[in-house]
Amino acid sequence: MRGKEAILVLETGHSFVGESFGYEGEVVGEIVFNTGMVGYPQTLTDPSYANQIIVFSYPLIGNYGVDTERLESSKIHCSGVVAREFNDYKFHWNSEKSLREFLVENKIVGIHKVDTRAIVREIRKFGTMKAIISTKEKDAFVLAKKLLKYDFSYLDLVRRVTTTVPYEINPEGDKKLALLDFGVKMGIVRELLRYNFRIKIFPAWTSFEDIKNYNPDGIVLSNGPGDPANVPYVQETIRRIMSLEKPILGICLGIQLIALSFGAKTYKLKFGHRGANHPVYHVDTRRTYITSQNHSYAIDEKTLPPGFEVNYYNLNDHTVEGIKHNSLPLVAVQFHPEASPGPWDTKFIFDEYYRLF
Known part of the structure; x- marks a missing residue:
């Protein structure tokens, strides 16, 4: 199933157009990257990712679905997800739902079919920064201006x-x-x-x-x-x-x-x-x-x-x-x-x- 067009805009002004995967909407967070090759269900449900948009550097995410017995908490805590390719199948005997279903259930916006290597290089060069994913607004300039309103430096995320x-x-x-x-x-x-x-x-x-x-x-x-x-x-x-x-x-x-x-x-x-x-x-x-x-x-x-x-x-x-x-x-x-x-x-x-x- 083909997703809706989505766009990721970084605080540096660079934008990446891809395809929506998961919940449709708009989300802002601090963008970070994870280099793990497996374990995306545990990563997504780790409370330490609160308020962050996760870029998975491994190119394929979702190919073994989600086993709810192996999660790190009861829900997804990150703000959004970025991947080179999301897979909507659940090739695992213990999988209860697909990754798409899990993201939609938790109202998490995802984007794929973007160059995650370029995004990771951008983060490594300029450091973690604010970013926005949207399936609603297509104008990167408008989304970049929205980022100016946010300041995460004072947040007590532990209380969340x-x-x-x-x-x-x-x-x-x-x-x-x-x-x-x-x-x-x-x-x-x-x-x-x-x-x-x-x-x-x-x-x-x-x-x-x-x-x-x-x-x-x-x-x-x-x-x-x-x-x-x-x-x-x-x-x-x-x-x-x-x-x-x-x-x-x-x-x-x-x-x-x-x-x-x-x-x-x-x-x-x-x-x-x-x-x-x-x-x-x-x-x-x-x-x-x-x-x-x-x-x-x-x-x-x-x-x-x-x-x-x-x-x-x-x-x-x-x-x-x-x-x-x-x-x-x-x-x-x-x-x-x-x-x-x-x-x-x-x-x-x-x-x-x-x-x-």
């Missing part, structure tokens, strides 16, 4: 994706975990359940007193979207949580918020790390692992306070990928050890965390 009420998973489990939900992927929860943890998931704004009253054996600070500096209300809570000296696991946004809470700084990467093929070097073992990643910001190593040290580095740009503390029971990484999608090289991170108990 966090749970609004606490809830418990595996209430008969052994040890109690308090998980602060900044946009948690269910892949993280699934990995923690392998250790029979009793997990209570709290909203991002939960007070230290509420967490302490739960009397957890450990605390998890989850992944999430956006600029960590736009979530200042969690910093005092994290400082007080750390003072409990209970095992703490921080992943992605979680590690950035730990760093900010103790006076370090973060900065925005030119085009971020997104995909399932990012090499990370472990200082302690001198081994390299291939990791799954999704973040726009990184910790400024020079601003880390005494007591903290970097134990993982990204081999592509030497940015911080993990920190440890010389006395506190802390495991904190920038990459995603649960993968989902991606390689399982670093699932031992959960073993390290479990051993802290």
Whole structure:
């Protein structure tokens, strides 16, 4: 089935005319690219992509449909999707719906039959930027002017994706975990359940007193979207949580918020790390692992306070990928050890965390 004509316009003024795939309409977001070859259902439902338009650099998307048992959340969180070619078939025995059906169901605008290599090169050259996809307006100049009205720099995207009420998973489990939900992927929860943890998931704004009253054996600070500096209300809570000296696991946004809470700084990467093929070097073992990643910001190593040290580095740009503390029971990484999608090289991170108990 041939889709309606669609147009993608970047903040640089460059435009790409293609074909609509999914919901018809108009959407604005920060455009980013993902280099993963598989795992588009998990990528689309990762809450860390809130307010972003995802460009898939792999040329074929949609060829195995969508299996709703393997998603990272209950819905698609990105604003829009760009691909070289969308496939509307579902060649997988466990697929419940096609990608087109999934996009329409979630009211997500998509565009394909565009030069994604050129788009990725544009993002790499100028950095992540605002973009707009439309099936309504065909004039690129009009759409470029619309982009001028938007400013994403101040957005607290965590409030869009966090749970609004606490809830418990595996209430008969052994040890109690308090998980602060900044946009948690269910892949993280699934990995923690392998250790029979009793997990209570709290909203991002939960007070230290509420967490302490739960009397957890450990605390998890989850992944999430956006600029960590736009979530200042969690910093005092994290400082007080750390003072409990209970095992703490921080992943992605979680590690950035730990760093900010103790006076370090973060900065925005030119085009971020997104995909399932990012090499990370472990200082302690001198081994390299291939990791799954999704973040726009990184910790400024020079601003880390005494007591903290970097134990993982990204081999592509030497940015911080993990920190440890010389006395506190802390495991904190920038990459995603649960993968989902991606390689399982670093699932031992959960073993390290479990051993802290």
